Amino acid sequence: MARYAIIENNKVINIIEADADFVENYEKETVLVDENVSIGYDYIDGEFSYTPPAKTNEEIEQEAIHWRNLELMSTDYIAQTPDYPNRDAWITYRQELRDWPSTADFPETKPSKPE
Numbered sequence: 001m002a003r004y005a006i007i008e009n010n011k012v013i014n015i016i017e018a019d020a021d022f023v024e025n026y027e028k029e030t031v032l033v034d035e036n037v038s039i040g041y042d043y044i045d046g047e048f049s050y051t052p053p054a055k056t057n058e059e060i061e062q063e064a065i066h067w068r069n070l071e072l073m074s075t076d077y078i079a080q081t082p083d084y085p086n087r088d089a090w091i092t093y094r095q096e097l098r099d100w101p102s103t104a105d106f107p108e109t110k111p112s113k114p115e
Helices: 020-024 057-074 087-102
Strands: 002-008 011-018 029-032 042-044 047-049
Touching: 011 020, 011 042, 057 087
Parallel strands: none
Antiparallel strands: 002 011, 002 029, 042 047
C-alpha cells in the first residue's frame, strides 16, 4: 500500500492509500506522494506546491480588531496609573485604537505606539 494524490484540474482533490494495481486502473490522474502533500495542493509540471487561499476582507478586519483589542487590554493599566511615563501619549494611542475601525486607514495602517 502506498499514498497517492488524486489530481483534477492541477489540484489535489483527495489522498488515498492504495496498491499499484488499483491505481493503475483508477479513472482519474494519480501521483505517488509522501506525507507532505495534502488536499488543496497544486500539481503543475510534475511539482507539488501550496498557496494558501487569500483571506477575505472580513477575516482581515476580524484579525485587525483582535489585534486592537489585545493592544487595549495590554495598556489598560497605563490608563489607571496617573504617573506612568508619557501617559498622555498612551491615552491618545488608546483613543486612536478605539477610533481606528471607523477610519479610512482601517485595517491597513495600525495606530503607532508611543515611545
